[in-house]
Amino acid sequence: MTSIDSYKPIEVVERSSIWKRHQRSFDLLLLAIVVVAVWQVFFLIGGAVALASPLQATRTAIAMLTSADFWVDIRATFSAFASSVVIEAILGILLGAILGLRRMTGDVVEPMIAGLYSIPKLMFFPMITLFFGIGMSSEVAFGVLHGIIPIILFTMSAVRNIKPVYLKSARTMGLSTTQTLFTIALPATVPEIFTGLRIGISGALIGVILCEMFGSSKGVGFRLMNAMANNVVADISAITLILIVVAAVLSAALMVIDERLHRRI
Structure with missing residues (x-):
């Protein structure tokens, strides 16, 4: 029992370090999703005259980058x-x-x-x-x-x-x-x-x-x-x-x- 318990703090530290490594990626992904969602909402409100949709903007950007x-x-x-x-x-x-x-x-x-x-x-x-x-x-x-x-x-x-x-x-x-x-x-x-x-x-x-x-x-x-x-x-x-x-x-x-x-x- 003692030997098993002695490894628990190490496991906790490892899990904590893994979470910290992936936390930034998760936050960036969440931020990107929020930005795209807000962009889509503004597109629905303003229409194509004021703003392109995220999908259309992405397609146009890809076309530009290949030019x-x-x-x-x-x-x-x-x-x-x-x-x-x-x-x-x-x-x-x-x-x-x-x-x-x-x-x-x-x-x-x-x-x-x-x-x-x-x-x-x-x-x-x-x-x-x-x-x-x-x-x-x-x-x-x-x-x-x-x-x-x-x-x-x-x-x-x-x-x-x-x-x-x-x-x-x-x-x-x-x-x-x-x-x-x-x-x-x-x-x-x-x-x-x-x-x-x-x-x-x-x-x-x-x-x-x-x-x-x-x-x-x-x-x-x-x-x-x-x-x-x-x-x-x-x-x-x-x-x-x-x-x-x-x-x-x-x-x-x-x-x-x-x-x-x-x-x-």
Whole structure:
């Protein structure tokens, strides 16, 4: 009896771990079902003039994804998106880390950055197109504008929360600001920095799509705006569905990485 009872806690732990592994998948499936159900209800209320049905949107999306022309737009969008992510990650992490190490400067600049984050970014669209023109350069700049601020703020907060003994050790060893930044500050704050990156990457995708809608001649955002101008409901619904799926998959992948990084702390 004793030996059998001793295995019960292990079985409970195993069942708990299995449930936790499958809980996220179950939640995502449930959310997808709810979204499709709500979509179908709105379709029944508004009719085909306002919204395509989930089935029709799916069929149109599949047809688009099998079209070579649509993949030209996808490549244009994700080229701008990838460039935005690289630029905002490098600039955002460096600026955030420097402002985190230089506390007085950070205290002055942080309210300005936070205030800028609350302003609708479309206000800056005319200035961006004036400086960068219409095309990929403005898309990249608009994507960076949408995503860099969370990276700066999260990195700044993470660096400020580094254990003081680390920074004291750096000063004792005579490390410069640059050496302290790359050997102590950034490695010690990777999980928190990645959380900012996760939010910044999502913001960059939004910025690129918005810029394509209002100031580009190609890309998924341009195709969406063109469908809206011509009131092609099926195309609007299909492109929206594709963007939702891409954003959901990207967000889920980043969330998994984020959780694993925090688990190692």
